[in-house]
Amino acid sequence: xxAKIPFGYGxxxxxxxxxxxxxxxxxQLWVAEFARCFGMTGDELTRVELVVEEAFMSVAQxxxxxxxxxxxxxxxxxxxGHLVIAVEDHGLPLDLKQLEEHEGLALNLLLLRNxxxxxxxxxxxxxxxxxxxxxxIASTSIAAAMEGHQTLDGEQAAVILxxxxxxxxxVPAETLALAQLAYRSYGYTYVNDFYYPExxxxxxxxxLMESCVAVSxxxxxxAGLTLFYDSADAMVAECAAAMVxxxxxxxxxxxxxxxxLFEHARSKGLYGIFSEAVTIHPFxxxxxxxxxxxxxxxxxxxxxxxxxxxxxxxxxxxxRQALVIFYYRLNPEPQRTVYVPPVYAGLISRIYAENxxxxxxxxxxxxxxxxxxxxxxxxxxxxxxxxDASIELQRIGDDACSMIMHHTRELCEKKVExxxxxxxxxxxxxxxxxxxxxxxxxxFSCVIPELEDGDILKLQYLNNVQFDxxxxxxxxxxxxxLLDFIARQYRERP
Amino acid sequence: MEIAERFVSGTIVALLKGKMEADTVPMFExxxxxxxxxxxxxxxxxxxxxxxxSSAGLRAIxxxxxxxKGQRGLAICGLYGMVGQVFQVSGFVSILExxxxxxxxxxxxxxxx
Numbered sequence: 177x178x179a180k181i182p183f184g185y186g187x188x189x190x191x192x193x194x195x196x197x198x199x200x201x202x203x204q205l206w207v208a209e210f211a212r213c214f215g216m217t218g219d220e221l222t223r224v225e226l227v228v229e230e231a232f233m234s235v236a237q238x239x240x241x242x243x244x245x246x247x248x249x250x251x252x253x254x255x256x257g258h259l260v261i262a263v264e265d266h267g268l269p270l271d272l273k274q275l276e277e278h279e280g281l282a283l284n285l286l287l288l289r290n291x292x293x294x295x296x297x298x299x300x301x302x303x304x305x306x307x308x309x310x311x312x313i314a315s316t317s318i319a320a321a322m323e324g325h326q327t328l329d330g331e332q333a334a335v336i337l338x339x340x341x342x343x344x345x346x347v348p349a350e351t352l353a354l355a356q357l358a359y360r361s362y363g364y365t366y367v368n369d370f371y372y373p374e375x376x377x378x379x380x381x382x383x384l385m386e387s388c389v390a391v392s393x394x395x396x397x398x399a400g401l402t403l404f405y406d407s408a409d410a411m412v413a414e415c416a417a418a419m420v421x422x423x424x425x426x427x428x429x430x431x432x433x434x435x436x437l438f439e440h441a442r443s444k445g446l447y448g449i450f451s452e453a454v455t456i457h458p459f460x461x462x463x464x465x466x467x468x469x470x471x472x473x474x475x476x477x478x479x480x481x482x483x484x485x486x487x488x489x490x491x492x493x494x495x496r497q498a499l500v501i502f503y504y505r506l507n508p509e510p511q512r513t514v515y516v517p518p519v520y521a522g523l524i525s526r527i528y529a530e531n532x533x534x535x536x537x538x539x540x541x542x543x544x545x546x547x548x549x550x551x552x553x554x555x556x557x558x559x560x561x562x563x564d565a566s567i568e569l570q571r572i573g574d575d576a577c578s579m580i581m582h583h584t585r586e587l588c589e590k591k592v593e594x595x596x597x598x599x600x601x602x603x604x605x606x607x608x609x610x611x612x613x614x615x616x617x618x619x620f621s622c623v624i625p626e627l628e629d630g631d632i633l634k635l636q637y638l639n640n641v642q643f644d645x646x647x648x649x650x651x652x653x654x655x656x657x658l659l660d661f662i663a664r665q666y667r668e669r670p
Numbered sequence: 671m672e673i674a675e676r677f678v679s680g681t682i683v684a685l686l687k688g689k690m691e692a693d694t695v696p697m698f699e700x701x702x703x704x705x706x707x708x709x710x711x712x713x714x715x716x717x718x719x720x721x722x723x724s725s726a727g728l729r730a731i732x733x734x735x736x737x738x739k740g741q742r743g744l745a746i747c748g749l750y751g752m753v754g755q756v757f758q759v760s761g762f763v764s765i766l767e768x769x770x771x772x773x774x775x776x777x778x779x780x781x782x783x
Contacts, residue, residue, distance in 0.1 A: 197692055222722055222752050229691055229724045283725040283760060290759040 181254065181313075182213055185382055189252040195236040195245045195265075203250060204228045207261060210252050214259050214313050223291045224261075227309050230284040230291075231263045235307065238278050239267025256382045257375045258293070259311045266304035298554040300570075341390040341398060341429065343436045351376040353397040354387055354419075361419040370417065383408030387417075388437045390429050398424045401433040403441060403449065411509075412626045413441060415451040431463060438467070438504060447509040447626045452478075452499040461500055461651040469504040470531045471655045473622020473634065474648075474662055477594050477641045478564075496593070496641065498648045500655055501622040503531055509626050514601040515540045517611035520620055520633070523661055527623050530654050535631075540607035549573040555583055557592060564594040572605040577612040584616075588639045595637040596621065602630040610635065617669040620662055638666070671720075673701050681712040681742075683772055687719035690727030698727075702734050711741035714775045718748025723756050735766055743767060745775040 189210055193199035204225045211224045232248065240246045251262040275297070276285055289295055294310030346354055351373040358370035370376065379385045383405060390399035399420040403413040415437060418430050441449055451469070453460040477496045511534045516524045521539045528535045552571040558564055565587050567580060580597065587595055597618065599606035610618075610633060621634040645663040650656050671694040672687040682705060690698065705713070715731065717723070735744040747769040749757050757763045769775040 200691075201693055219752055225722065226724055226752070226756070229726075233692055233724075233726065280729075283728060286760060287725055287756065291755075 181215075183254050185254050185256065187251060187253050190249060192247050192249040195240055195248050195267075197233075197236070199248075200229060200232050203232060207250065207252065211259065211311070214254075216259075216311075216313075224311065227288055227291050227311075228261065230287050231261070231307055231309055234275065234281050234284040234288075235263055235265050235267070235305075238275055238281060239265040239305070241268070256378045256384055257313055257372075259313055261309040261311070263307040263309070264304055269299075269305070296554060296556050298552075300552050303552070341392050341424075341427075343388060343390050343433060345440060346380075346387040346389045346397075346400065348377045348380045350389075350397070351380065354389065354400055357389075357397050357400050357419050357421060360421050370419075386440075388433045388440065390424075390433060392424075399429040399433060401430065401437055403437060406627065410627075411445075411447045412624070413446060413449050415449045415504075431467075434463075434467060438506065442506040446506050448506050449504045450624055450627075451502050451504075453502055455498045455500060455648045455650060458649050458651045461502075461649075461655065464502045464504075465652060467504065469502040470527075471500055471652065471658060472503045472527050472531065472624065473501045473620065474655075474658050475499045475501065475621055476619070476636060476643045476662065476666065477638055498643070500650065500658075501624070503625055505531055505533065505625075509534065512536070512602065512630060513538055514631055515604045515607035516601065516633070517607050517614065519611055519614050523620065523658070524623060524633075526654070526657070531625070533625055540604050540611075542608065544604065551576040551579045553579065553583070555587070557587070557590075563592060564596065565592045567595065567597045569597065569599065569606075572603065572609060576605070576609050577616070580609075580613065581616050584637055591639070593639050593641050595639065597635045597637075598624075598628070599633045599635065600628060600630055601633050606633070614665070615670070619665045619669065671697060673698065678776055681714055681776065682710055683714045683716060683776075685716045685719050689722040690717075690720055690730070691722060691724045692726040695726045695730045698730050699733075702730075702737075706737060711738060712743060712745075713738060714745045714747065714772060716748045716772050717746060717753055718750060720748075720753045721751070723753045725760075728756065728760055728762055731766070732762070745769060745778070747772050747775045 189206075191203070191206060193203055207228050208221050208224055211221055216224060228250075235248050239248070246265065246267050249264040251264065253260040253262060276282060288309065292309050293312040294308070296308045296310075298306040298308065300306055354376055355371050355373045376385070380387075384407075385402055385404050387400050387402040389397045392398050400417070401415065401419075402417040403415055404417075405413050415434065418433075420429050438449060449469075450472070451464065452475070453464055455461075455474075476498050478499050513536045514524075514528075515538050518539050518541060521537065525537050528537065549571065551569070551573040553576075554568040554570065556566045556568065567583060569576070569580075584595055597613070599610055601607070601623070613635060614620075618635040618637050621636040624632045624634060643663075643666055645659055645666075648659055650659050671690055674685045674687070676683050684701075686698070688694070702713075713734070731744075731746070738744045745767045746757075748771070749763070749768060757766075757768070767775075767778075769778060
């Protein structure tokens with residue numbers, strides 16, 4: 177069972193030590209004592225001590241000149257499902273590649289990558305560097321409880337409902353039912369953390385997800401659909417993770433749950449909901465259009481976190497595929513001025529018109545001089561199934577384009593297949609940057625309204641991934657226009 | 671970390687106990703250097719008593735193996751738990767001479783002879 181954690185989300189502790197080796201043992205004990213509070217024991221604690229040593233030694237040896245000592249800060253942060261150990265320094269500027277090539281540090285980084293659940297390097301410009309070491313907090317999978325149960329095939333075990341199922345929001349105490357539904361729907365092939373009731377509960381309690389469920393008259397959860405939030409105060413959500421017990425398919429539960437969730441989100445005051453639709457058949461797109469959603473872009477080669485590996489007819493989800501992004505507007509959002517590069521101005525204006533968003537679109541050909549401002553960015557890589565990366569831009573300087581391309585080349589060398597970059601459309605600098613990146617092979621992906629206190633322009637970069645527009649099924653003229661635009665950019669990329 | 675050593679047919683067998691980390695590696699290095707001065711050319715390190723090893727420990731063992739290269743060499747045994755995992759993920763199991771047990775390492779030595 178998940179330990180009772182005596183902390184709320186956010187930073188829980190910070191300490192700064194000298195980079196001298198004598199600091200290491202007290203530091204390991206300090207981190208380990210906090211890790212104990214998260215239920216870590218035995219081997220898990222030993223691994224925590226190991227990653228603390230490897231991270232401390234990496235920074236101590238790379239951030240300071242030989243013979244020089246400096247300060248290293250350790251920050252412990254509790255995020256839903258994770259304990260993050262951040263290591264910060266103000267020493268020599270380095271990027272991840274230099275760190276990996278640093279004589280004697282390759283072994284440290286190899287162990288860090290293998291003994292952590294997540295690892296990211298954040299260059300904070302004049303604020304120094306930050307390594308984030310992510311450890312998952314143990315939780316109990318429903319695997320043991322479901323052992324011996326068979327997943328059901330809809331045709332083999334269809335049931336007839338005496339009454340219409342009741343639709344309602346799931347409460348955190350019922351997360352086991354949702355985990356069991358994931359199992360009944362997909363076996364153990366679902367991509368994300370749905371098999372861990374405690375993790376679902378944690379995310380629900382943190383305001384990062386909420387699910388609508390359909391409950392049969394015998395009280396069983398037979399279908400579910402979830403809203404995912406980037407933060408507890410987000411004004412838009414992603415609608416995903418549709419699950420229907422195979423015995424209850426064909427009852428339009430998905431459509432009814434979606435309508436129910438849309439009404440729920442509208443009454444909460446959300447501005448809108450976005451969702452992904454596959455392009456290997458037209459049905460999901462048609463369903464979204466019928467509900468009143470509109471397209472805002474496409475991801476050419478995506479593996480979604482919230483789809484399962486399931487086979488329905490010829491549909492094999494979980495593989496790289498093109499997806500259409502839809503937005504469903506729920507409530508009037510603030511009027512906003514958005515800055516766009518000339519190359520995307522026409523396309524973005526059409527997207528806004530289609531979605532009836534109240535926007536003043538301003539084309540940007542040059543941005544104010546911000547000489548001396550250093551770019552700050554973070555890179556997050558998702559390996560295994562996804563093999564993609566996101567570049568998170570925290571501050572734009574004159575060197576932004578060259579820095580992004582430098583990191584993009586590094587990611588390509590690491591065989592990462594798709595790279596994404598979100599740009600704030602309230603920023604003139606970001607619009608100019610989008611123009612520059614278009615010349616380096618970054619393609620338009622989509623607009624996501626109100627995602628981060630304003631609209632986001634998402635760009636995509638494909639690394640040796642073949643994209644054939646002829647294999648992409650789109651339904652509306654808007655989607656066809658988006659596909660044609662992005663496919664032309666893909667063909668003409670350098 | 672503690673090192674308990676014994677001699678078997680001209681080979682030093684050393685049982686390492688505790689944690690082999692940045693802090694304790696210098697002790698191992700001093701111990702090893704002492705034996706190098708006495709012309710020992712075969713060492714078997716039994717790591718079954720170690721509960722922890724970091725990259726600092728791996729480097730020290732690799733350096734020791736390099737010093738014995740061309741002689742009768744260095745063998746590792748007793749790779750269990752977290753220590754075994756560190757050897758696996760670092761690839762050290764394939765670059766060092768490893769055996770499940772001390773007896774296995776000593777038998778291999780006699781075959782080499």
